[in-house]
Amino acid sequence: MEVVLAEYLGFCYGVKRAISIAKAHADGKSCTLGPIIHNPQMVERLKAEGVGVIENLSEMSEGTVIIRSHGVGPQIYSKIQAKGLKIVDATCPHVKKAQLSAKELSESGYSVIIIGEKNHPEVKSILEWAGGAATVLETEAEAENFAQCKKLGVVSQTTVAEAHFQKIVARLLSKSKDIRILRTICTATEQRQSAAMDLAAKVDVMLVVGGRNSANTTKLAKICAERCKTYHIETAAEISPEWFVQSKKVGITAGASTPDWIIREVQIKCQRM
Numbered sequence: 431m432e433v434v435l436a437e438y439l440g441f442c443y444g445v446k447r448a449i450s451i452a453k454a455h456a457d458g459k460s461c462t463l464g465p466i467i468h469n470p471q472m473v474e475r476l477k478a479e480g481v482g483v484i485e486n487l488s489e490m491s492e493g494t495v496i497i498r499s500h501g502v503g504p505q506i507y508s509k510i511q512a513k514g515l516k517i518v519d520a521t522c523p524h525v526k527k528a529q530l531s532a533k534e535l536s537e538s539g540y541s542v543i544i545i546g547e548k549n550h551p552e553v554k555s556i557l558e559w560a561g562g563a564a565t566v567l568e569t570e571a572e573a574e575n576f577a578q579c580k581k582l583g584v585v586s587q588t589t590v591a592e593a594h595f596q597k598i599v600a601r602l603l604s605k606s607k608d609i610r611i612l613r614t615i616c617t618a619t620e621q622r623q624s625a626a627m628d629l630a631a632k633v634d635v636m637l638v639v640g641g642r643n644s645a646n647t648t649k650l651a652k653i654c655a656e657r658c659k660t661y662h663i664e665t666a667a668e669i670s671p672e673w674f675v676q677s678k679k680v681g682i683t684a685g686a687s688t689p690d691w692i693i694r695e696v697q698i699k700c701q702r703m
C-alpha cells in the first residue's frame with residue numbers, strides 16, 4: 431500500500447517554539463497554564479520530563495509558569511507576578527502581534543473588532559489586551575449588524591480563514607470613515623487544510639492524526655471525510671487493518687499540535703500493512 435504524507439502537516443512554528451521553550455524549563459518546578467497543546471501524548475511526555483500542568487494559578491505557590499502559544503490576557507501576567515512566580519512566555523509571536531495590535535488600536539481610541547471564535551482562548555486573550563472592550567464577530571450577519579462608529583479597528587484570530595476574514599471586512603467597510611484593518615492571520619492552519627484537501631482527493635483512505643480535543647485536527651478530519659474514507663486517530667495503536675481492505679493508497683495528515691514522533695509511528699505502521 432502506498433503511503434503519502436500531506437505537504438503540510440503536524441507542528442506549526444508557534445507550537446514547535448512553545449514545546450522547545452517548555453523543554454528548556456523542564457526542572458520539576460515549571461508548569462504550563464493549561465495544557466501546552468491539545469495533544470494528550472505530548473502533555474504526558476512533558477510531564478515525565480518535568481513540566482507539569484496547572485489549570486488555575488491557585489494550584490501554584492512557587493516555581494515558573496509557562497504561558498502557552500495561545501497566549502493570555504495582561505491580568506494573568508499581573509496575577510503571576512503578584513504571586514511571586516516566574517513567567518516564561520511561550521506565546522506564539524503571531525498571537526502576540528494580534529494582542530498588541532488590539533491594544534494599540536484600543537489605546538488610540540478605535541472601537542476594536544476581533545474576527546474569530548468567541549470562546550477560543552486566543553480570542554479571549556486578544557479581547558483582554560484590547561482592554562476588554564472589543565467586539566468579537568464570528569459571522570457576516572454579525573458584521574452587518576455592527577453599529578456605525580467614529581473609529582473602527584479590526585484584528586483577527588490568527589487561525590481565521592483568509593476568505594472568511596475578507597467577507598467580514600467587506601461588511602465592515604461602510605461602518606466607519608476611519609477604519610484600520612490589521613490582518614493578523616497566520617497561514618499555518620490554511621496550509622494544513624488545503625494540503626489535506628488536495629491529498630484526500632487523491633487517496634482511498636485518509637488518516638488524520640491528532641488529539642480528539644484538538645479543534646484544528648477535528649477540522650482536518652471533517653475536510654477529509656468530505657472527500658474520502660477518513661479515520662481520526664490519536665496514535666498508531668488505533669489503526670485497524672480492516673480499514674484498508676481494497677485500498678491502494680493511504681494519505682496521512684496531522685493537526686498543528688501533533689508531534690512528529692506520532693506521525694512517524696503512524697506512517698511506519700501503514701507502510702508495514
Ligand code: SF4
Pocket residue numbers: 442443444445499500522523524525588589616617618619686
Ligand atoms: S497556528 Fe500560527 S499563530 Fe497559532 S501557534 Fe501555530 S504558528 Fe502560531
